[in-house]
Amino acid sequence: xxxxxxxxxxxxxxxxxxxxxxxxxxxxxxxxxxxxxxxxxxxxxxxxxxxxxxxxxxxxxxxxxxxxxxxxxxxxxxxxxxxxxxxxxxxxxxxxxxxxxxxxxxxxxxxxxxxxxxxxxxxxxxxxxxxxxxxxxxxxxxxxxxxxxxxxxxxxxxxxxxxxxxxxxxxxxxxxxxxxxxxxxxxxxxxxxxxxxxxxxxxxxxxxxxxxxxxxxxxxxxxxxxxxxxxxxxxxxxxxxxxxxxxxxxxxxxxxxxxxxxxxxxxxxxxxxxxxxxxxxxxxxxxxxxxxxxxxxxxxxxxxxxxxxxxxxxxxxxxxxxxxxxxxxxxxxxxxxxxxxxxxxxxxxxxxxxxxxxxxxxxxxxxxxxxxxxxxxxx
Amino acid sequence: xxxxxxxxxxxxxxxxxxxxxxxxxxxxxxxxxxxxxxxxxxxxxxxxxxxxxxxxxxxxxxxxxxxxxxxxxxxxxxxxxxxxxxxxxxxxxxxxxxxxxxxxxxxxxxxxxxxxxxxxxxxxxxxxxxxxxxxxxxxxxxxxxxxxxxxxxxxxxxxxxxxxxxxxxxxxxxxxxxxxxxxxxxxxxxxxxxxxxxxxxxxxxxxxxxxxxx
Numbered sequence: 252x253x254x255x256x257x258x259x260x261x262x263x264x265x266x267x268x269x270x271x272x273x274x275x276x277x278x279x280x281x282x283x284x285x286x287x288x289x290x291x292x293x294x295x296x297x298x299x300x301x302x303x304x305x306x307x308x309x310x311x312x313x314x315x316x317x318x319x320x321x322x323x324x325x326x327x328x329x330x331x332x333x334x335x336x337x338x339x340x341x342x343x344x345x346x347x348x349x350x351x352x353x354x355x356x357x358x359x360x361x362x363x364x365x366x367x368x369x370x371x372x373x374x375x376x377x378x379x380x381x382x383x384x385x386x387x388x389x390x391x392x393x394x395x396x397x398x399x400x401x402x403x404x405x406x407x408x409x410x411x412x413x414x415x416x417x418x419x420x421x422x423x424x425x426x427x428x429x430x431x432x433x434x435x436x437x438x439x440x441x442x443x444x445x446x447x448x449x450x451x452x453x454x455x456x457x458x459x460x461x462x463x464x465x466x467x468x469x470x471x472x473x474x475x476x477x478x479x480x481x482x483x484x485x486x487x488x489x490x491x492x493x494x495x496x497x498x499x500x501x502x503x504x505x506x507x508x509x510x511x512x513x514x515x516x517x518x519x520x521x522x523x524x525x526x527x528x529x530x531x532x533x534x535x536x537x538x539x540x541x542x543x544x545x546x547x548x549x550x551x552x553x554x555x556x557x558x559x560x561x562x563x564x565x566x567x568x569x570x571x572x573x574x575x576x577x578x579x580x581x582x583x584x585x586x587x588x589x590x591x592x593x594x595x596x597x598x599x600x601x602x603x604x605x606x607x608x609x610x611x612x613x614x615x616x617x618x619x620x621x622x623x624x625x626x627x628x629x630x
Numbered sequence: 631x632x633x634x635x636x637x638x639x640x641x642x643x644x645x646x647x648x649x650x651x652x653x654x655x656x657x658x659x660x661x662x663x664x665x666x667x668x669x670x671x672x673x674x675x676x677x678x679x680x681x682x683x684x685x686x687x688x689x690x691x692x693x694x695x696x697x698x699x700x701x702x703x704x705x706x707x708x709x710x711x712x713x714x715x716x717x718x719x720x721x722x723x724x725x726x727x728x729x730x731x732x733x734x735x736x737x738x739x740x741x742x743x744x745x746x747x748x749x750x751x752x753x754x755x756x757x758x759x760x761x762x763x764x765x766x767x768x769x770x771x772x773x774x775x776x777x778x779x780x781x782x783x784x785x786x787x788x789x790x791x792x793x794x795x796x797x798x799x800x801x802x803x804x805x806x807x808x809x810x811x812x813x814x815x816x817x818x819x820x821x822x823x824x825x826x827x828x829x830x831x832x833x834x835x836x837x838x839x840x841x842x843x844x
Contacts (some may be wrong), residue, residue: 302745302746323749323750324748326745326746326747326763327747327748331746331747333739333742333743334739336743337737337739337742337743337744337763337837338743339744340740340762340836340838341761341762341835341839342836343838349748350749351747354747354748354749354753384836384837384838385838400747410746518663
């Protein structure tokens with residue numbers, strides 16, 4: 252367990268970068284310190300391995316006051332991973348991982364065994380990678396080594412300072428997943444600093460949202476998302492989380508432009524063809540005699556074909572015409588309310604000039620909410 | 631042909647003078663290394679001090695070599711001592727400069743991670759900074775050595791001996807073979823010294839720094 256009690260840090264004796272901060276991190280938890288740059292998250296983390304000394308307050312690891320401990324001894328027992336990786340370019344991968352065990356004068360045989368074990372764990376086969384040098388590896392591989400190096404001395408506590416933010420999105424995601432996998436088996440106490448709320452939510456057992464040198468809210472990701480303690484946290488976690496703020500979504504954002512269109516004089520037989528062809532259950536009926544952008548006349552759902560015996564029946568005879576029109580500027584909340592009240596599943600959306608923009612279906616709403624917006628899809 | 635004969639007939643003299651030359655430049659560079667490298671490391675954390683030290687070294691460098699030899703004479707008399715002193719002063723600048731440069735080129739992230747892993751300052755110096763800066767430092771030593779061997783030819787004027795002696799004697803005797811023997815030998819010596827130090831540099835530098843990306 253790590254405990255920070257009334258910790259402050261000031262560089263100029265006037266302003267506190269971290270002010271009277273209390274934080275308790277349970278053993279085996281991954282705690283993410285998240286906040287904008289300058290909020291004191293990195294300073295807070297670096298005080299745990301005394302790269303920065305607190306001006307005031309006390310820090311305990313398992314009830315030992317770290318300020319009473321030998322700095323280097325303390326650091327050798329805390330894993331440390333930084334954004335710029337910081338591998339030693341003049342040492343081979345194996346020697347890089349072996350740095351801390353060597354400093355601790357661990358026996359050579361044991362070190363070699365540990366290095367092999369770690370390389371296998373991060374899925375970089377030792378026979379291929381042990382004797383290579385950092386610059387021969389990709390950014391993602393280097394940071395894997397960075398993580399392995401932090402684990403080499405089997406520390407209980409690991410500090411990670413934006414370890415993945417310099418990586419490309421795909422590699423970042425991979426490493427995040429690998430970290431979660433590792434943590435599931437290793438159960439280290441990890442303090443993870445990031446400015447990326449998505450990363451915080453994905454990785455953290457608990458998240459400490461920080462601002463102005465203090466913790467604004469310290470809770471599980473679920474609680475922080477559902478019950479942000481104030482406007483700041485709400486803004487911090489919520490701005491790009493549309494599902495948290497559905498009023499920001501307009502009808503024009505959730506409609507689908509991919510509509511199957513059928514002429515009003517067409518027959519049921521033709522409609523059946525189109526339903527099959529476009530794998531849809533709704534057709535937009537247009538009157539080809541009207542101007543092109545105002546030719547919408549109705550909608551035919553697949554249910555409307557039930558009981559139609561004569562395959563030559565025209566669309567205009569069976570189409571639904573008393574249609575609730577939706578305005579492009581309506582919010583998702585309004586749209587859902589109307590759809591529920593009127594029990595409708597297909598909602599055509601029109602712009603101010605009464606032109607049809609597209610249709611909202613349950614499917615298009617689901618697509619938006621799950622963040623999957625297909626580039627093109629046949630309806 | 632005469633020149634070749636000169637080399638053969640005066641082999642003993644040439645070897646003697648070459649060793650004198652190596653002695654002058656070698657002792658001067660060795661002294662400059664043993665002062666310059668530690669000074670470079672010591673001032674690397676203090677930008678203001680580093681600037682002042684570099685300014686002094688720069689001023690020394692601008693003094694014409696003959697004048698510097700002349701300055702050294704009242705202090706050390708004539709012979710090898712004032713020559714070595716002057717050559718030592720000349721060698722300081724490239725060595726201190728490159729030491730500073732080598733250290734400043736070390737990525738701060740590497741130092742931070744070294745500190746974060748629990749290395750002491752001494753361990754950071756010898757396990758991280760020196761190995762990473764050694765190639766650049768050796769570059770400075772090479773420059774110092776090559777210029778030192780060049781300037782050492784002038785040292786003959788204050789009685790320090792070396793290959794310069796052949797050149798000056800040759801000039802006064804209008805003996806072109808003698809002049810060329812001295813000039814060629816000192817040039818070859820400089821090239822050879824640079825090559826040898828280049829090999830040492832290669833040996834001391836980790837493959838992880840020199841090796842091209844696979």
